[in-house]
Amino acid sequence: MTYCIGVKLDAGLVFLSDSRTNAGVDQISTFRKMMVYEKPGDRFMVLLSAGNLSISQSIREILQVERLENGDEPPITIWNATSMFDVARVLGSAIRRIHDQDAAALAHAGVDFNASLILGGQIGNEPMRLFLVYSAGNFIEATRETCYFQIGESKYGKPVLDRMITPQTPLDEAAKCALVSMDSTLKSNLSVGLPLDLLVYEANALQSEKIVCIDDHNPYFAMIRGAWGQKLRQVFESIDDPQWGSDSATYPLRAPSRYEPMGKIHHPGEKIL
Template sequence: MTYCVALRLDSGLVFAADTRTNAGVDNIAQYRKLHFWRQPGDRVLVLLSAGNLAVTQSVVSNLNEQLASTDNSGGPTLFTVPSMYRAARLVGDAVRDVRRQDGAALEMSKAGFSASFILGGQIGTERPRLFQIYSEGNFIEATDDTPFLQIGEHKYGKPILDRVARPEMSLGEAAKLILLSFDSTLRSNLSVGMPIDILLYERDSLDARREKRIFQDDEYFKKLSTAWSDALRSAFANIEEFKI
């Protein structure tokens, strides 16, 4: 399984994804699920992926082949689309292309055709935008009312995001919040595992400069996890007991 989350802020975007992929308790591997493309000064696009690894890798490969092609017949690529909306449509089209190729065979198996993506970034002077793209190729966009999007094993990390996430948060606050949602998920679901890839995008920078892979022994993450556990125990102890 997978857990990926992204948060749209007034000041930019924050993305994070785990790296665990498993096909059973004795077949666990690590694969990168956070991908990004950039043309400094023009655009930055970040893609998070969850679902069938073969499907998601095919989608990413299709997008990369479009960029590498010397004979694209004028077709759009992530580096030529004029807006993030058009970029989301391009990813949706890539998902549909893979479904046309592999969908029938996968639907005959237990796994089925399973893939979902979060695409975010900024193109030119357009404000940063964030989309969730489904296995059918259609998508929704994050709003001020719901500034975060999640895919994969999201239920354990969602409650804290629902309570705390706000568009006016700083990038650092949002990164802290997202890592807390990962801490909750890691404690409750063994199919999500470290290391965690995280990327902070500063609005109008039009470059990806702040990216990190967080490993199990990361000092900040260990301190964050311990402090959050202590704070929860303290808050619980300070609430009056239920009595009948």
């Protein structure tokens, strides 16, 4: 399985991906889910992928050469597109090409055509943009109200992102939050695993050197894993235990409600309606 995060902030973009793939408990492998396309001073793009590995690898391969017809103008590619929207269109076209090529054979073998991707970056003077691209090749764009996307095993790491990430969040704080989100997922799901790829892009730089591969010996991530669990336990223990019907309780658990407590069944013929 996979867990990938893409975050769009006022200050830049943050991308994080794991590298585990599995086809059963005895078929565990490591494949990177992040691709970086950079032409310094002109364009910077990152692609994260989840889903069927053979599909996502084929999409990444064909994306390099995929061309969208553009009337009398030269075909659009990821290297000459003038907007990230057009790059997303090229990516959608590449997905549909692989679908036309492989979907029938996969279906015959009982395998769904399953791929989801996060695409983000910046071209020239256009503002940064972030897209979530589906297996049909259609896509949605991040907004200020929804400034991050997840693909893969998203449920375990979502709560901390929901509570912490806003468009105004500084880049380093967002990177820390993404790593905490990843740690929560690693803790709860064995199908997500190290090493991780983390990339931070500063707005308008059109290049990035803030790229790191994080393994189980990385000192910062080891600190995150230890500190997050410890601080979470401290916060949990600082919250009062429930107090049942105590008149002196500051936060009584049994308090007036417009709903009655759940009824009990005392014999076989009794029903609760």
